[in-house]
Amino acid sequence: QVQLVESGGRLVPPGGSLRLSCAASGLTFRTYTMGWFRQAPGKEREFVAGISYSGRSTNYADSVKGRFTISRDNVKNTVYLQMNSLKPEDTAVYYCAAVRWGEPTTTASDYRSWGQGTQVTVSS
Numbered sequence: 060q061v062q063l064v065e066s067g068g069r070l071v072p073p074g075g076s077l078r079l080s081c082a083a084s085g086l087t088f089r090t091y092t093m094g095w096f097r098q099a100p101g102k103e104r105e106f107v108a109g110i111s112y113s114g115r116s117t118n119y120a121d122s123v124k125g126r127f128t129i130s131r132d133n134v135k136n137t138v139y140l141q142m143n144s145l146k147p148e149d150t151a152v153y154y155c156a157a158v159r160w161g162e163p164t165t166t167a168s169d170y171r172s173w174g175q176g177t178q179v180t181v182s183s
Contacts, residue, residue, distance in 0.1 A: 109163025
């Protein structure tokens with residue numbers, strides 16, 4: 060059974076940085092494409108960033124390009140989201156998602172496994 064556990068979310072001031080982690084178990088991690096999505100109150104879940112199973116391909120939402128970086132460690136079975144220059148509009152619950160093989164798509168329904176989420180709040 061695939062299990063994804065996010066961590067690292069907290070309250071951070073505007074302009075600050077944060078690194079989220081997603082630890083995966085119950086899967087052959089190196090064969091899974093990983094994604095980060097977020098959902099703010101009253102809004103739909105939206106794609107943030109994705110990384111292919113090989114790590115050679117990444118994809119970002121326009122709203123985070125140049126500020127966020129996704130990476131993975133196939134030895135630690137963990138995917139990371141480094142978030143810099145945070146803005147209040149980045150406030151949301153951030154979810155990790157996984158799908159076997161494939162490119163990092165922006166569509167939530169393409170991903171088969173999800174974590175429980177971690178809260179990121181950007182506020183002074």
